[in-house]
Amino acid sequence: MRLSNYFLPVLKEVPKDAEIVSHRLMLRAGMIRQQAAGLYSWLPLGFKVMQKVQKIVEQEQNRAGAIELLMPTLQPADLWRESGRYDAYGKEMLRITDRGERDLLYGPTNEEMITDIFRSSIKSYKDLPLNLYHVQWKFRDEVRPRFGTMRSREFLMKDAYSFDLNEDEAAKSYNKMFVAYLRTYYRMGLTAIPMRADTGPIGGELSHEFIIIADTGESEVYCHSDLLNKAIPSIDIDYNSDLSSIIDDWTSLFAATDDVADVAEFENAVPNDKRIKARGIEVGQLFYFGDKYSKPMGATVTDSNGKEVAVHMGSYGIGITRIVPAIIEASHDENGIIWPVSVAPFEVIILNLRAKDEECSKVCENLYSELKSANIDVLYDDTDQGAGAKFATADLIGIPFQLVIGPRGVKSGEAEFKNRASGEKNNIPLSGVVQTIVDLVIPQRRDKI
RNA sequence: CGGGGUAUAGCUCAGCUUGGUAGAGCACUGGUUUUGGGAACCAGGGGUCGCAUGUUCGAAUCCUGCUGCCCCGACCA
Structure with a gap:
C-alpha cells in the first residue's frame, strides 16, 4: 500500500478524552x-x-x-x-x-x-x-x-x-x-x-x-x-x-x-x-x-x-x-505502538526521505515491488513530508520494521534498517534487503508454530 | 444510577469574571526556500460559539431548561 493512496489520519496532539495509553495511541494512529x-x-x-x-x-x-x-x-x-x-x-x-x-x-x-x-x-x-x-x-x-x-x-x-x-x-x-x-x-x-x-x-x-x-x-x-x-x-x-x-x-x-x-x-x-x-x-x-x-x-x-x-x-x-x-x-513505548508482527497492520514500512528525488524513488519503488512479490505486507511512505514527520508517523503506527531510504544510502547502495521493538538500526546493502526482511518476518508471523 | 466537570474551526485550547464586529497554535489550500527525527516565510480558506428559551438596543459571555461527552464511584459474560 502506498501511503499517498491510503487513509491514515494521524493526530499530532493527544485527544483530551483519551485516558489510557492504548486509547490515546489508537486515536493518534488513526x-x-x-x-x-x-x-x-x-x-x-x-x-x-x-x-x-x-x-x-x-x-x-x-x-x-x-x-x-x-x-x-x-x-x-x-x-x-x-x-x-x-x-x-x-x-x-x-x-x-x-x-x-x-x-x-x-x-x-x-x-x-x-x-x-x-x-x-x-x-x-x-x-x-x-x-x-x-x-x-x-x-x-x-x-x-x-x-x-x-x-x-x-x-x-x-x-x-x-x-x-x-x-x-x-x-x-x-x-x-x-x-x-x-x-x-x-x-x-x-x-x-x-x-x-x-x-x-x-x-x-x-x-x-x-x-x-x-x-x-x-x-x-x-x-x-x-x-x-x-x-x-x-x-x-x-x-x-x-x-x-x-x-x-x-x-x-x-x-x-x-x-x-x-x-x-x-x-x-x-x-x-x-x-x-x-x-x-x-x-x-x-x-x-x-x-x-x-x-x-x-x-x-x-x-x-x-x-x-x-x-x-x-x-x-x-x-x-x-x-x-x-x-x-x-506493547508500546513513548513514541507509539510496537506491533507484534503477527497482528501488525503492515509488516514493513519503506520511508522515502526524498520523494521528489528520482534516485531515491527508484530505489524505493524497486524495494516496494520486490517485497510485495515476496508476499510481505508492506506500506510505502511515498509522501513528500519532511523526514522527521515520517519517522514520527512510522514509530507511532508501530510497523515492526522500517526501511529508511535517503540520498545518503542511495549513494552508498544501502538501506537503513530499523527494528521498531528494539530500536536497533543498521545499514544493509540494497541487494540483501528483501531476504533480510523475509527471514525476519516469516517466523514472527507465528502461523507455523 | 449517585457525585463532579465540560461543550468555541478537523485537533489542542484562549476569549466569558466586567455583554459591544469570533481568536491562536497545529492541520488544510496556493507560492517560495528547504530536506536524515513532527522545516521556515508569504498569502489564503474554514465557525448555527452544543440546543432551546429568557433578560438586553446588543449575548460565545448573564438567567432557566434540555442534550452530548468526559472523570470518580457503584456496575461490568
Missing part, C-alpha cells in the same frame, strides 16, 4: 474514531489489525474442532423469555420493538440462539460432541463505557458454544478451548494467563478468564509468576488426545481474579518471591454451565440407552475489539 459514547468506527489501519486478530482466532478455533457459522445481531425476545434471561439481564440489554410491535433485542451474547439452533437439528448422542462458534457484533449498554474499544458498548466477539452428552465429555470440550486459547494469545504476542474466575450472569460451575497483566487492567488478579513463562502447546497438538495433563499443569499453580481469590490461600500456596498481585485485562473467558440453558429450552438428545437427556454446554468468548487495545497496552 485506527479508530469515536461516534458516540462506547461506539467507534474502525478506520483502515485499525480495521486491518482487527481483521488479523480475528483471523488468528478463527484459525485456532477451527484447529480445535469448532465450526464457524454466523448468527444475527438482532434476536427475538421470546428466546430469552424461555431461558428466563429476558427479565434477568437488566438495562444492559438493548431492547427494540419492530414495526409489527414484536419485541427484539440486540444480542449481548448468544447462548439462547445457539441452543435454539442446536435443538432444532440435533437429536442423537451420535452427533456429539459439537462446538459451534461465530464472530459477531454484540451490544451491551454499559452504564459507563470507557477506555476506547477496551470497554465499548458495541464490540466484536468470538463466541463458541459446546454441546456434550455428559459432564466428562463437556470437560474435554472445555479443555480443547483452553488449549486453543493458550495458542491464540501466544500467536498474537500476548502473555495471557488462565485464572479461576466468577461465572457472572452467564452462570455455571466452572470458569477461567484469560488475563493480561497491565497497570490499566480493570480487575485485580493474583497468580504464581511461573505462569508467565510456561510453554505453549504447539501447532501439532492433537486435540483428540487427552489434554487434561496440559490443563492440570496450567491450573495447578495459583491464579485467580479477585472476585474468587482467597488471599490467605494465595499466600499459603505461592512462595513470597513468586507472588504476583497485579491489575489485569480480561481478554477471554471459558464457561462450563451444564444444562442451565439446555434444560429450560429443551435441548436434548437421545442417549445410547434410548433415554432423552439435556445436553451439557459451555461457552467460550474472546473480545476481538478488546484484544487490539490490550496488545497496545502490552
Whole structure:
C-alpha cells in the first residue's frame, strides 16, 4: 500500500478524552474514531489489525474442532423469555420493538440462539460432541463505557458454544478451548494467563478468564509468576488426545481474579518471591454451565440407552475489539505502538526521505515491488513530508520494521534498517534487503508454530 | 444510577469574571526556500460559539431548561 493512496489520519496532539495509553495511541494512529459514547468506527489501519486478530482466532478455533457459522445481531425476545434471561439481564440489554410491535433485542451474547439452533437439528448422542462458534457484533449498554474499544458498548466477539452428552465429555470440550486459547494469545504476542474466575450472569460451575497483566487492567488478579513463562502447546497438538495433563499443569499453580481469590490461600500456596498481585485485562473467558440453558429450552438428545437427556454446554468468548487495545497496552513505548508482527497492520514500512528525488524513488519503488512479490505486507511512505514527520508517523503506527531510504544510502547502495521493538538500526546493502526482511518476518508471523 | 466537570474551526485550547464586529497554535489550500527525527516565510480558506428559551438596543459571555461527552464511584459474560 502506498501511503499517498491510503487513509491514515494521524493526530499530532493527544485527544483530551483519551485516558489510557492504548486509547490515546489508537486515536493518534488513526485506527479508530469515536461516534458516540462506547461506539467507534474502525478506520483502515485499525480495521486491518482487527481483521488479523480475528483471523488468528478463527484459525485456532477451527484447529480445535469448532465450526464457524454466523448468527444475527438482532434476536427475538421470546428466546430469552424461555431461558428466563429476558427479565434477568437488566438495562444492559438493548431492547427494540419492530414495526409489527414484536419485541427484539440486540444480542449481548448468544447462548439462547445457539441452543435454539442446536435443538432444532440435533437429536442423537451420535452427533456429539459439537462446538459451534461465530464472530459477531454484540451490544451491551454499559452504564459507563470507557477506555476506547477496551470497554465499548458495541464490540466484536468470538463466541463458541459446546454441546456434550455428559459432564466428562463437556470437560474435554472445555479443555480443547483452553488449549486453543493458550495458542491464540501466544500467536498474537500476548502473555495471557488462565485464572479461576466468577461465572457472572452467564452462570455455571466452572470458569477461567484469560488475563493480561497491565497497570490499566480493570480487575485485580493474583497468580504464581511461573505462569508467565510456561510453554505453549504447539501447532501439532492433537486435540483428540487427552489434554487434561496440559490443563492440570496450567491450573495447578495459583491464579485467580479477585472476585474468587482467597488471599490467605494465595499466600499459603505461592512462595513470597513468586507472588504476583497485579491489575489485569480480561481478554477471554471459558464457561462450563451444564444444562442451565439446555434444560429450560429443551435441548436434548437421545442417549445410547434410548433415554432423552439435556445436553451439557459451555461457552467460550474472546473480545476481538478488546484484544487490539490490550496488545497496545502490552506493547508500546513513548513514541507509539510496537506491533507484534503477527497482528501488525503492515509488516514493513519503506520511508522515502526524498520523494521528489528520482534516485531515491527508484530505489524505493524497486524495494516496494520486490517485497510485495515476496508476499510481505508492506506500506510505502511515498509522501513528500519532511523526514522527521515520517519517522514520527512510522514509530507511532508501530510497523515492526522500517526501511529508511535517503540520498545518503542511495549513494552508498544501502538501506537503513530499523527494528521498531528494539530500536536497533543498521545499514544493509540494497541487494540483501528483501531476504533480510523475509527471514525476519516469516517466523514472527507465528502461523507455523 | 449517585457525585463532579465540560461543550468555541478537523485537533489542542484562549476569549466569558466586567455583554459591544469570533481568536491562536497545529492541520488544510496556493507560492517560495528547504530536506536524515513532527522545516521556515508569504498569502489564503474554514465557525448555527452544543440546543432551546429568557433578560438586553446588543449575548460565545448573564438567567432557566434540555442534550452530548468526559472523570470518580457503584456496575461490568
